[in-house]
Amino acid sequence: MKTYRDxxxxxxxxxxxxxxxxxxxxxxxxxxxxxxxxxxxxxLGAAPGSWSLGAAEFVGEGGSILGADIQDTNTSxxxxxxxxxxxxxxxxxxxxxxxxxxxxxxxxxxxxxxNTTGHRGTDQARSALLYEEALEVARQYLIHGxxxxxxxxxxxxxxxxxxxxxxxxxxxxxxxxxxxxxxxMETFYVGLxxxxxxxxxxxxxxxxxEKIDSPS
Numbered sequence: 767m768k769t770y771r772d773x774x775x776x777x778x779x780x781x782x783x784x785x786x787x788x789x790x791x792x793x794x795x796x797x798x799x800x801x802x803x804x805x806x807x808x809x810l811g812a813a814p815g816s817w818s819l820g821a822a823e824f825v826g827e828g829g830s831i832l833g834a835d836i837q838d839t840n841t842s843x844x845x846x847x848x849x850x851x852x853x854x855x856x857x858x859x860x861x862x863x864x865x866x867x868x869x870x871x872x873x874x875x876x877x878x879x880x881n882t883t884g885h886r887g888t889d890q891a892r893s894a895l896l897y898e899e900a901l902e903v904a905r906q907y908l909i910h911g912x913x914x915x916x917x918x919x920x921x922x923x924x925x926x927x928x929x930x931x932x933x934x935x936x937x938x939x940x941x942x943x944x945x946x947x948x949x950x951m952e953t954f955y956v957g958l959x960x961x962x963x964x965x966x967x968x969x970x971x972x973x974x975x976e977k978i979d980s981p982s
Contacts, residue, residue, distance in 0.1 A: 811878030890921030
């Protein structure tokens with residue numbers, strides 16, 4: 767695999783982040799009013815840990831981050847970050863219990879990406895499985911009024927996915943950070959103002975879902 771030693775790669779090394787992806791999250795956070803002190807955040811596809819570290823800075827010591835990934839990481843996290851090695855598709859009892867204990871989350875974010883094959887159609891289809899599952903997790907565990915950040919590989923599955931997002935969020939925006947490589951297929955979608963499950967969902971929106979608080 768080619769090693770990219772570009773500006774953001776070197777910047778991450780200097781600033782002690784495990785990956786350059788943290789600057790994508792920082793750009794997203796600067797563009798959209800998502801994070802506040804004291805928030806609870808769920809980070810899907812967290813390894814090696816840059817997004818969890820970035821989010822921990824945004825929410826402060828009074829906030830908390832729960833990160834999960836099928837890969838492990840050696841990153842040293844601050845006290846407000848918990849990392850669990852988990853598969854989002856087959857959540858263990860321990861992880862499900864931790865999700866239930868911490869929920870609802872103010873932010874669910876997913877930087878999940880498939881192992882790429884170099885075949886555009888295959889990589890897009892694999893990406894779709896991940897971002898669709900991330901949306902289902904967000905619908906289950908987000909607080910009313912909360913936010914959702916998700917990475918997608920652009921392709922034919924994106925349009926129906928964005929339509930599905932719009933059923934659950936007051937506003938849906940696309941954003942391509944400057945720190946994304948120009949040749950990358952990735953784009954980020956941001957859902958703001960979680961409204962609950964779509965009206966056709968038999969589960970409906972829980973009447974006793976906690977109203978969004980206003981951490982300062």
